[in-house]
Structure formats: structure tokens, C-alpha cells
Amino acid sequence: MASVVRTRFLFEGVEYAFEHPPGDHIGRCQERSGGFYEASLLNHIRAVLDRPGIVVDVGAHVGNHTVFFSAVMRRQVIAFEPNPLVFPLLARNVAGNAQAAQRVTLLEAAAGSSIGLGAIAPGCPAENTGMQRVDLSVTGCTLVLPLDSVLPRGAAVALMKLDVEGCEPLALAGALDTIRTQRPLIAMEAVDDDALAAQSAVLQPLGYRRSRAHWGSTPVYLWSP
Secondary structure, three states, X not given: OOOOEEEEEEEOOEEEEEEEOOOOHHHHHHHHHOOOOOHHHHHHHHHHOOOOOEEEEEOOOOOHHHHHHHHHOOOOEEEEOOOOOOHHHXXXXXXXXXXXXXXXXXXOOXXXXXXXXXXXXXXXXXXXXXXXXXXXXXXXXXXXXXXXXXXXXXXXXEEEEEOOOOOHHHHHHOOHHHHHHHOOEEEEEOOOHHHHHHHHHHHHHHOOEEOOOOEOOOOEEEEEO
């Protein structure tokens, strides 16, 4: 990436710094608010997550949520990000925020139902690389991993956050063992009513219920066991 935009802000007396693609939506929101993107969602999660365990951040983008989970909430985090243009920024943002650096494991991969290779779908708007989607039906050079295959065996998983632009059912399908055994809180974006219905079809039979409230410009719901 030829150039980056840098944002800095104070949160609870600690300075945080991020690098973003030029003109990217999350960077603009951080600059405008002087704080973390989707702060209301993050603060709500911090308030309600009352159990120990790791956090899995699927679709970490440049690390806004990953840094909050690791540095502010002091959780161990496993962060997935498949976009080869964004992953280096995620790595630098984690390394550059000292309280996050020792708590985060980074994987340059997408989450799916089985191990394989996908392809970055074309057409991502330049001003919002967070909307980049991996096409799991097309063989490419993007690594796809089921969450069950990479999460530490037996480790307590407190929270799974998924922002994968419509691929949530496949990501959930690769995490069913973890969901059944660990019963994590799940924060998941639903791009439309069809996506919400597909998520419900997976999670409701497992005893999960969806929050009435949602957060973010594209709705993010919390699913509780």
C-alpha cells in the first residue's frame, strides 16, 4: 500500500494509534469521533462479557476491535484478516499499541466451513476496505480455515466477533464444535434480513437468542446462549 493515514486518540488516559488505507471509512470515523470505531458496541460488550476466555475476531480489518479487546479489555485475541492489502496494517497496529501486542495472535486467513483456498471478491469500494469479501466458492490464493481447526483445544472462548460480509453461515459452520462446547457470546454483523435469517437458522437450534438491540451502521447483533 503506497500510503497510509494515521489516527491517534486518547481513551481512558491511554493513547492509541492506527494506520489506515487512505480515505478509509473506519479511519474517518476514528478521526471524527476521536475514539474507537463502533465504541457503543465495544463498550456494551465490555459491560456484559463477564466470563473468562479468549476473544476470536473474524474480519479484524485494521484492528480497531482487536486492539480494544486486547488492550482495553485485556483479553487474549485470535484475529483473522484475509485481505493482503490490509493485513500488514493490522499487524502494525497491533504491534504499535503496546498493551495489545503481547495478547494477539494474527492469522492471514478467512474463516470458512473447511480448509481450502478462496479468492478476494472484486468490487470492494476504495473508501471502505472493511467491506472486502472473500468468495469461498472460487479457488484462489486466500487461505480459508475453519475456526475449530485453529482455536486452542480446550481453551475457553468467551467471545466470537464475526464481520465477514455475508459469509457468516460458513464461518459459523466451521466453528460448531467451539460453539457447542464453549457457548461463547457472538457479535455478528447482518448485512440484510436474509443474512439474519441464515444466522438464525444456525444459532437458534443451538439454543442461542438474538439481542433486540443492534449496533453500527450495518447492524451488529449479539447472540447469547
